[in-house]
Amino acid sequence: MLDMQTASKPHRAKLYLHYEIDGDDFTRAGEASSKLKQSLKQLGLSPAVIRRAAIAMYEGEINMVAHADGGVIDVDIDTAAITIVMRDTGNGIEDIDAAMKEGYSTASDEVRQMGFGAGMGLPNMKKHSDYMKIDTKVGEGTTVTMKISIMSE
Amino acid sequence: MTTTKELRELYSALNRADLPDRNISSVYCGDLLSHVMGSAPEGAAWVTVMSNVNVIAVASLTDVACVVIAEGGAPDDDAIAKADEHGVLIFKGSGRVFETALEIYERIHV
Numbered sequence: 001m002l003d004m005q006t007a008s009k010p011h012r013a014k015l016y017l018h019y020e021i022d023g024d025d026f027t028r029a030g031e032a033s034s035k036l037k038q039s040l041k042q043l044g045l046s047p048a049v050i051r052r053a054a055i056a057m058y059e060g061e062i063n064m065v066a067h068a069d070g071g072v073i074d075v076d077i078d079t080a081a082i083t084i085v086m087r088d089t090g091n092g093i094e095d096i097d098a099a100m101k102e103g104y105s106t107a108s109d110e111v112r113q114m115g116f117g118a119g120m121g122l123p124n125m126k127k128h129s130d131y132m133k134i135d136t137k138v139g140e141g142t143t144v145t146m147k148i149s150i151m152s153e
Numbered sequence: 154m155t156t157t158k159e160l161r162e163l164y165s166a167l168n169r170a171d172l173p174d175r176n177i178s179s180v181y182c183g184d185l186l187s188h189v190m191g192s193a194p195e196g197a198a199w200v201t202v203m204s205n206v207n208v209i210a211v212a213s214l215t216d217v218a219c220v221v222i223a224e225g226g227a228p229d230d231d232a233i234a235k236a237d238e239h240g241v242l243i244f245k246g247s248g249r250v251f252e253t254a255l256e257i258y259e260r261i262h263v
Contacts, residue, residue, distance in 0.1 A: 027231060030210030034239065037214065047195070047216075054214045055190055062187075115203045120187035127191060 015043065015077040021061055023069030026114055032073055033058040043077065045150060053082045053148045056128040059121045060086040060144055066111045067091065068142065081130070082148040089141040096134055100126070154178065155260035157219050157242055160198065163256065164221060164244035167228065168236045175218040175242070177261060180254045186211050193217050200246075200254045204228040206235055213239040221246050223253040 017039060019032035037054040057073065064071040068090025076083040098104045099122050107117025126132045129146035136142040158174045181197040183189040186207055193199055193215040201208065204226035212220045219242040222228065228236070228243060236243050246253045 027206050029207065030214065033214055034210065051195065051214075051216065058190060058210065058214050059187065114205055114207055115184060115186035116207070118185040118187045120185070120191055124187060124191040 015039070017075040017077075019073040019075075021064045021070045021073065023065060026062075026065055026111075029061050029065045030058055033061055036075060040077070040082070049082070049148060049150055052128040053084065056125045056146050056148065057084050057086070059124045059128075060084070060146075062116055063121050064088050064090070066107055066116060071141075077150075079150065081150055084129075084144075084146045084148070086144045086146075087141065088143075092138040092140055092142055093134065093136040094138055096136065155257065159260060160219065160221070160244060160257065163260075164246045167222075167243045167245055168233050168241075172240055172242045177218045177257065179261065180257045181217065182250055182254050190215060198257045200250050200257070202226050202250060204232065206232040208232065209235045209239060209241050209243075212236075212241045212243075218242070219244060221253055221257070223248060223250045 017036065021032060022028060033054050036057055037050055040050040040053060064086065068088035071086060071088030074085045093099050102123045103119040105117045105119035111117045125146060130149045131147040133145045134142065155177045156174050157177065176196060177198045178196040179194050180200060181193045182200045184201050184203050190211050195216045197217045198219050198221055199212060199217045200221045200223050202224045204222045208220060209232055221244045223246045225247060
């Protein structure tokens with residue numbers, strides 16, 4: 001449960017966070033998710049909720065770096081849920097059904113050598129969120145919206 | 154149950170000596186980072202051959218108790234600096250993944 005007394009601005013029922021992700025920089029991938037994790041800890045959310053949100057967002061960060069030359073992430077936290085919106089202007093996803101299958105990947109060999117590109121990114125994002133929606137257009141970009149309920153355990 | 158303190162007797166720690174001691178409740182093996190991300194249990198000792206900087210991010214986000222890099226893998230200075238920054242304890246083990254995991258498993262279940 002989100003205890004508003006522990007939030008830095010107790011009069012606001014919402015917390016809003018914004019992150020910008022660089023493309024092609026795998027050494028920094030995960031920094032935004034780490035920052036989100038710290039912020040959620042400060043809010044006093046349960047470790048299970050924090051872990052789900054951090055994992056879901058980290059996979060999205062990796063996708064942005066590997067496939068889309070970066071992007072922007074907006075996170076809204078209210079008393080019911082954490083909503084993560086990840087936007088990029090990359091190539092878009094040609095076949096969403098295939099991309100949602102575990103093991104399907106279009107990642108480069110370089111990305112695979114780093115231990116990614118196992119085709120688990122989108123499935124992991126779905127697994128760790130309570131709601132996920134993908135809006136994508138080939139050649140224009142992708143927006144992934146995920147909600148993680150704060151009430152669920 | 155074992156602790157990171159006990160593992161210091163088995164493997165060489167590669168980063169800051171002042172990281173708090175943690176309980177180790179299980180062992181997890183994996184090299185595909187997205188699999189690890191989705192499956193590594195919190196508080197586990199994660200045994201892997203991977204040693205790049207992304208290992209640190211995955212360890213931090215999954216909140217494993219420590220990483221044991223097996224089979225001679227060696228993280229570079231950037232990875233060690235990042236581990237220090239995020240408070241992720243990294244060990245280097247010379248054994249193979251299976252033997253290393255078994256050794257830790259036996260410590261947990263003795």
